[in-house]
Amino acid sequence: MPERFNPDSVVAGLRPIAAAAMSLPQEQAYRSFYGLDKLAAQQVRLGFFDAAGYRIAVQAWWPQAPKATLVLLHGYYDHTALYCHVIEWALSEGFAVLAFDLPGHGLSSGARASIGAFAEYQVVLKAALTQAAQLDLPQPWHLFGQSTGGAIVIDYLLTGNPGAEIGQAILFSPLVRPRAWGWSKLSYRALKPFVxxxxxxxxxxxxxxxxxxxxxxxxxxxxQCLPTAWVGALIRWVPDIEATVRSPRSPLIVQGEGDMTVDWQHNLAMLDAKFSAPKVLLLPEARHHMANEAQSYRDQYFAFLTEQLHK
Structure with a gap:
């Protein structure tokens, strides 16, 4: 593993993504640390855009002659650089990739791992799609979301009026309700005045x-912490998203049956009611962080995704 990079130095050197063609030394150290430098891409960019009061770190990769784009949304506590497996698969499929760190995550600004309301995530996602257009990334734009990233994609599909430019939606261990939902709400209400x-x-x-x-x-x-503000934002978001009208879209869902983070049985039932015959790959014993599960699981779900996307 390469020596640690300086996150503050990387953030200080970020430029608007449209003008971020050259790689600075601190960016190269960041890519090397996470193995992003091993990705087979013709062109790479790391920069930022501003949205919802945040400075959002964003990255893009282009294969030779890209035919579509994967817009990647990572999970809670995560950041883009942890998603090398997904990016590598997308590039091998001929997709460009656009990925950004959520507010309060990775190289983006904001209180760590916090958010005022889940609606802010929608503002950021829509701004990211504007960046995709400005970078002339090829359509269709397929949406990929792991866990909280999946929740953001679900919200967009159900409330954001996506257009013809949006292709398939891929949901890994999608968050709607977390595991022990009732206890989470009770704990939040008890702790909120004090913590x-x-x-x-x-x-x-x-x-x-x-x-x-x-x-x-x-x-x-x-x-290193779980802000109660984020929990409160989730608690307010869940009943709103569960009350939305049905969408004609049919997302691809990959879910592990050993997931101890989300209430996946409830979530799959809810998503089946909200979408038109979503296609679900259930993986026995696979855990929550599907994007970084063991190789045997990755082989199964990438084969599934490739098959579905080529139909």
């Missing part, structure tokens, strides 16, 4: 031991 954040409890949410070790001990961009 603004609680220490993060790291879990083994993947069978990939190297990934878990890196996440728990070596990733300098990992938030």
């Amino acid at each position: 603004r954040k609680i220490s993060r409890r790291f879990t083994e949410n993947s069978h990939d031991a190297d990934f878990i070790d890196f996440l728990h001990h070596r990733d300098p961009l990992q938030p």
Whole structure:
């Protein structure tokens, strides 16, 4: 593993994504640290755009002769650089990739791992799609979301009036309700008057031991607390999204049956009611961080996605 990079130096050097063609030394160190430099891309950019009061770090990769684009939304506590497997697969499929760090995550600004309301995520996603247009990324734009990123994609599909430029939606371990939803709401209401954040409890949410070790001990961009503000935003969002009208879209869903983070049985039932015959790949014993599960699981779901996208 390369030596640690300086996150503050990378952030200070970010330029608007449209003008970020040259790679600075601190950006190269960042890519090397996470293995992003090993991705087979013809062109790479790291920059920012402004949205919802945040400075959002955004990256783009182009393969040779791209035929579509994957817009990638990472999960809670995550950041773009943890998604090399998904980016590598997308590039191999001939897709350009546009990925951004959510507010309060990775290289983006904002209180760490917090948000005022889930509606802010929609503003950021729509601004990212504007960037995709300005960069002339090829359509269709397929949306990919892991966990909270999946929640943002679900929200956009159900409330954002997506146009013909949006292709398929891919949801990995999508968040609607977290596991122990009733207890989460009770705990939030009890703690809210007294506590603004609680220490993060790291879990083994993947069978990939190297990934878990890196996440728990070596990733300098990992938030160390759970803000109650984010929990409150989720609690307000869930009943709103569950009350939305049905969409004719049919997303692709990959879900592990060993997921101890989200209430996946409820969530799959809810998504089946909200979308037109979503296609679901259930993986026995797979855990929550599907994008970084063990190789055997990755082989199965990438084969599934490739088959579905080529139909």
